[in-house]
Amino acid sequence: MAGPAGAGDADDLSGSLTPLTLAAGRTALGGAGVLLLAVAAMLAFFTTANGGILSASRNPMAMSHDGLLPQFVRKISRFQTPWVSILMTSAFMVTIILALKIDTLVKVASTMMLVVFLLVNLAVLIMRTSRIQNYRPLFRSPMFPWFQVAGICLYTVLIAGMGAAALLTTAVFALLGLLWYVLYVRARISRESALVYMVRKAVSREIYRAELEEELREIALERDQVVHDRFDRLIQNAAVLDLPGPIDPEELFHKTAAALAQRLPVSEQELFRLFVEREKQSSTVIQPGLAIPHIIVPGKELFDVLLVRCREGVNFPGREEPVRVAFVLAGSLDERNYHLQALMAIAHVAGQHEFMARWLAAAHGENLRDLVLLSDRKRQH
Secondary structure, three states: OOHHHHHHHHHHHHHHHHHHHHHHHHHHHHHHHHHHHHHHHHHHHHHHHHHHHHHHHHHHHHHHOOOOHHHHHOOOOOOOOOOHHHHHHHHHHHHHHOOOOOHHHHHHHHHHHOOOOHHHHHHHHHHHHHHHOOOOOOOOOOOOOOHHHHHHHHHHHHHHHHHHHHHHHHHHHEEEEEHHHHHHHHOOOOOOOOHHHHHHHHHHHOOOOOOHHHHHHHHHHHHHOOOOOHHHHHOOOOOEEEEEEOHHHHHHHHHHHHHHHOOOOOOOHHHHHHHHHHHHHHEEEOOOEEOOOOOEEOOOOEEEEEEEEEEEEOOOOOOOOOOEEEEEEEEEEHHHHHHHHHHHHHHHHHOOOOHHHHHHHOOOOHHHHHHHHHHOOOOOO
């Protein structure tokens, strides 16, 4: 009887230990899982922090390039690392982390990000409303401007709800930024805001070429990785004629001959004769509103481009629509191969979306050059 009784006791003991064993196993597995997640979280944090420092450090370096910070900030090591900028960014981040409580730090960081988002929406409103010719964003903005207005209102509400400490700290950063601009930046740079540009455009039709346009053109070229070829260099130095109209082709050829005679070793009379003879051979109007008068001139290694706009139009015989855009080419016989390349480049430029509307709306000759320089045609190198 002892045997069965002992067996029963063993069965009872086994049954009573099984849940404990399972619970202990689950606890061990849970502890390992917590440890594994903690290690993964730390690795992710290190990666994110490293990436944040590397990306944030590029901002001071870029600001130094633009003259907004001292030149030493842009220094890089032999490994092409902006070490000064990285040290400055890291020191700033460590100082802020040590100076603020964690909850205040989170709220301040969130508030400043919301301020950035608000300013981005405001910038979109200003830039698109100003209609600056060289501002060419790659993104679309559906239902403009209502999304931007709604975003500004929403971000304002969220910022207001961040609490007094976060708002006060953000205000201190804004004040420091304003002092830095007044004491250091303003005397070293010359900028024209898009808001001022928009207001000036609204009150005056005589808009001079602003530095903002030049800056936007360079940004667009860098963004699209455009490397200028020979045609671009010709356009940069090309003469521009903005003619009153309406006029006839003969008057157009007189004016283009006079402009080219100052740039080529060919007389004005000879250039005019060549233009007239070329037009008699076949019309140089290649599509409604666009003409490319082109001639071969005596000499060697000669080639020049002239940009012409006539808003009221040049009335070519047999054409229902007057010519408002003209690219005038003049080159020597040894440049005949490049002559064809230039014609193809012009065809690509004129084929850009809304080219004619942009050409006619351009404020002045520099904008006409930019229309060509910013085109996405394939460059020849």
